[in-house]
Amino acid sequence: EHPKMSGSQVKGVxxxxxxxAVKYRGGVIIGSDSRASIGGDYVVSKVVNKLIQVHDxxxxxxxxxxxxxxxxxxxxxxxxxxxxxxxxxPPLVKAAASVLKELCYRNKEELQAGFITAxxxxxxxxxxxTVSLGGMLVSQPFTIxxxxxxxxxxxxxxxxxxxxxxxxxxQFATNALALAMGxxxxxxxxxxxxxxxxxxxxxxxxxxxxxxxxxxx
Amino acid sequence: MALSNVLELPASGFNFExxxxxxxxxxxxxxxxxxxxxxxxxxxxxxxxxxxxxVVLGADTRxxxxxxxxxxxxxxxxxxxxxxxxxxxGTAADTEKTTDLxxxxxxxxxxxxxxxxxxxxxxxILQDMLFRYHGQIGAFLILGGVDxxxxxxxxxxxxxxxxxxxxxxxxxxxxxxxxxxxxxxKPRLELDEAKTLVCSAIHAGIMxxxxxxxxxxLCVITRQGVDYIRPYQESEFKDQRQGRYxxxxxxxxxxxxxxxxxxxxxxxETVQKMDTA
Numbered sequence: 001e002h003p004k005m006s007g008s009q010v011k012g013v014x015x016x017x018x019x020x021a022v023k024y025r026g027g028v029i030i031g032s033d034s035r036a037s038i039g040g041d042y043v044v045s046k047v048v049n050k051l052i053q054v055h056d057x058x059x060x061x062x063x064x065x066x067x068x069x070x071x072x073x074x075x076x077x078x079x080x081x082x083x084x085x086x087x088x089x090p091p092l093v094k095a096a097a098s099v100l101k102e103l104c105y106r107n108k109e110e111l112q113a114g115f116i117t118a119x120x121x122x123x124x125x126x127x128x129x130t131v132s133l134g135g136m137l138v139s140q141p142f143t144i145x146x147x148x149x150x151x152x153x154x155x156x157x158x159x160x161x162x163x164x165x166x167x168x169x170x171q172f173a174t175n176a177l178a179l180a181m182g183x184x185x186x187x188x189x190x191x192x193x194x195x196x197x198x199x200x201x202x203x204x205x206x207x208x209x210x211x212x213x214x215x216x217x
Numbered sequence: 218m219a220l221s222n223v224l225e226l227p228a229s230g231f232n233f234e235x236x237x238x239x240x241x242x243x244x245x246x247x248x249x250x251x252x253x254x255x256x257x258x259x260x261x262x263x264x265x266x267x268x269x270x271x272v273v274l275g276a277d278t279r280x281x282x283x284x285x286x287x288x289x290x291x292x293x294x295x296x297x298x299x300x301x302x303x304x305x306x307g308t309a310a311d312t313e314k315t316t317d318l319x320x321x322x323x324x325x326x327x328x329x330x331x332x333x334x335x336x337x338x339x340x341x342i343l344q345d346m347l348f349r350y351h352g353q354i355g356a357f358l359i360l361g362g363v364d365x366x367x368x369x370x371x372x373x374x375x376x377x378x379x380x381x382x383x384x385x386x387x388x389x390x391x392x393x394x395x396x397x398x399x400x401x402x403k404p405r406l407e408l409d410e411a412k413t414l415v416c417s418a419i420h421a422g423i424m425x426x427x428x429x430x431x432x433x434x435l436c437v438i439t440r441q442g443v444d445y446i447r448p449y450q451e452s453e454f455k456d457q458r459q460g461r462y463x464x465x466x467x468x469x470x471x472x473x474x475x476x477x478x479x480x481x482x483x484x485x486e487t488v489q490k491m492d493t494a
Contacts, residue, residue, distance in 0.1 A: 011352055012376035036380070042392075045372075045380050067376035071348045074341075110233045110351065 011112075012067050013037070013044050016186025018148030018177055019061040021118035021128040022160070023141050024169035027197035028126035030118040031173045032061045033148065033181050034189035046189045055080045057201060058096045058119030059194050063146040064133065069113040072103050093119040097129035097137055105135025116145055120196050144176065148184035152176050166195065170204070178211045236351035260428020262390030263293060263304035264398060264418040265359045265370045267383045268411035271439035272361035272368050275415035276304045277390070277423050278448065279430035286430070292447065294436045298323050300333050301362030302436050302443065306388035307375060308355035315356045319343055336362040336369040340379055348377030357387050363438050390422025390429040397421045412437065416450055423452075 013036050021030040032050040037043050050061050052073045058080070062069035076099045080091045083099075097117040104111060115131045130143045142160055144152060156176050164172065174191060181187045191206035263276045276293035279286055295303045295316035303319075305312025319342055323334045340360055347354055358373040372380045372387060384402045386394035397418040406414065412435060422429045432448035 013374050013378045013380075036378075045382065047382070048380060065376065066378035066380075067348055067352075067374060070344065070379060071377055074344075110236075 012065060014065055014186070016040065016148075016184075017050060017063045017146035018144070018152070018180035018184060018187040019050060019063055019116050019146045020144040020149070020156070020173060020176055021061070021116045021130075021142065022164075022169055022173055023118075023126050023128055023162075024164040024166060026126070027120060027166065027195060028118045028128060029166075029169050029173050029193055029195050030059050030061055030116065030128075031177055031191060031193040032146075033177060033187040034192060035187055036066055037186050040186060043188075048189075049192060051192050051194050051203075052077075053194075053201070054096055054117075055084065055091055055119070057090065057121065057196055057198075058093055058117065059196060059201065060096070060100065060115045060117040061145075062113060062115055064113035065111075068111045069115070072100060072111065072113055072115075075103060076100050090121065092121045092123055093117060093127040093129065094124075094139075097131060097139075101131045101135050101137040104131055104133070108134050114145055116143055118196065120198055125198075126196070144180075146180075146187065148180035148187035151183040152180045155179055170195070174206055175212055179214060181211070182214065182216070233349075233351055235349070236353055239353050260390075260426070261293060261306040261388035262386065262394050262419050262422025262426060262429040263306050263359050263388050264386040264394045264415050264422075265304065265361045265384065266398065266402065266406065266411050266415050267361075267368050267370050268406040268408060270368075270408065271363045271437065272370055273408075273411045273415045274302055274304050274359065274361045274436040274438070275419045275449075276434050277419055277429040278432045278434060279423075279428070280309055281428055289431045290448075292434065294434055294445070294447075296320060297339055297360070298327070298334050298362070299443070300364055300438065301336055301339050301360065302438060302445075303339075303361070304359040304387070306357040306359075311354045311356045312358065315343070315346070315354060316358070318346075333364065335364045335366065336360065336371065337366075340371045340373065343373050344377045344379050346377075347373065347375055352376040359385055359387055361436075361438060363440050368438075386418060386422070388422070388426075388429065390419075390426030393421040393425040394418035408437065412449070420450070 016037055017033055019032040021028060030051060034047050035043055036045040036048040051059050053059050054073060054077045079099050080096055083091050100115050100117060114133045117129045120126050128143055129137060129139050131137050141162060144156055159172055173193060177191050190208050193204040195202045260281045261277060265274045274294055278290050280288035280291040293304055295305060297303050297320045303316050305316060319339060326334055352375050355375050357375060360371045360373060362369060370382055370385055372385050384398045386398055401414045416433050419433045431452045433450040435446045435449040437444040
């Protein structure tokens with residue numbers, strides 16, 4: 001169901017990318033690579049941050065046109081901050097995903113950006129939602145997206161277990177991203193991970209030389 | 218949050234009207250009858266580096282119109298605010314107007330709030346505006362400045378994408394300049410090292426790219442102030458003008474001189490008393 005995000009279709013800087021989010025016991029881990037490219041053959045930035053914080057315990061990762069994704073997340077950040085003032089409580093993760101979905105769906109002709117939203121809220125705890133290019137919103141226990149995701153469907157389907165511990169989940173996410181970055185030319189750089197729990201949102205970086213290796217000699 | 222602006226802001230939300238209008242115009246004009254005019258581009262090398270005490274921005278000074286050099290000493294480092302400057306590559310008119318508009322709006326903001334703008338504010342305004350025009354404004358910008366939160370260097374693309382980075386090169390000569398920067402950059406450089414690095418990067422662009430040339434301009438921004446060095450390094454290929462293009466006084470011979478006095482008659486006189494008490 002995920003349309004391939006091929007870098008050559010996007011105008012301007014594209015985050016031809018690998019992004020994922022995984023629920024574990026007590027929290028959710030959202031992760032991405034850090035490469036931004038133009039036209040599939042020039043790396044514009046090696047250290048782009050694709051994990052955008054839209055609220056205290058809600059992050060989303062972006063894929064597709066960098067300009068479109070940044071504009072949409074800015075709008076979503078504003079709307080969620082306003083919403084949390086109106087409701088006098090933090091927004092639900094589903095609300096955040098809905099805001100993104102509305103923007104993507106209403107402007108589907110002009111925009112080329114997809115998102116994964118993950119976070120923690122009091123009502124349902126840790127959750128993962130994916131908003132595709134055309135504005136489809138789906139909730140899943142884990143999800144992968146971006147051009148590099150096609151190379152790891154097999155790996156994540158085989159290795160995912162529900163209710164993992166935090167360490168198991170970190171290893172799962174890191175391995176999946178490293179495998180995708182190893183095979184996809186428009187994914188690469190370093191791994192950004194954010195671990196979101198009830199207490200805090202913790203940013204973890206795995207630099208390029210510390211990535212897990214899989215028969216790379 | 219209502220900010221006074223030089224131009225009226227459009228209604229909130231995404232507005233892609235101009236992009237549709239431009240597509241229609243191109244169809245109508247480029248129909249074989251009239252060719253849309255070719256904009257003057259600053260085929261360019263621009264670069265920026267964050268060093269220990271601030272930011273160093275650099276640019277070449279050549280503006281081209283297809284294969285002709287339109288301006289040998291064009292200024293590509295634009296003033297945005299007392300603490301923020303911006304290098305522009307892409308369509309010359311677009312970078313000029315965009316940075317001018319940004320500068321005007323930030324001046325109004327400074328007057329209203331009695332403070333210098335933050336670099337992130339300039340970046341946000343640029344991002345909003347360029348995204349609204351959906352890439353039709355060909356402005357590839359390097360924004361650098363120092364504010365209360367520190368020294369910042371941002372790249373802003375024509376579609377509205379923004380990236381904060383410690384070193385950066387853009388323009389047609391960016392590949393050559395990036396090579397120099399990747400090799401020579403270290404965190405927390407000294408001022409002289411930073412200036413030399415940026416100058417070498419621009420020089421690499423001037424040498425290896427046909428669209429870049431002439432001199433190197435530098436702009437050093439620190440908490441204390443700005444040092445705009447134009448030119449920092451002159452082109453080694455400057456030629457001496459062989460002839461003079463000005464006419465000496467007396468070149469045009471006077472054939473005949475005729476003086477006619479003009480008779481002026483006073484028709485009416487009115488005196489108006491002014492109260493200066």
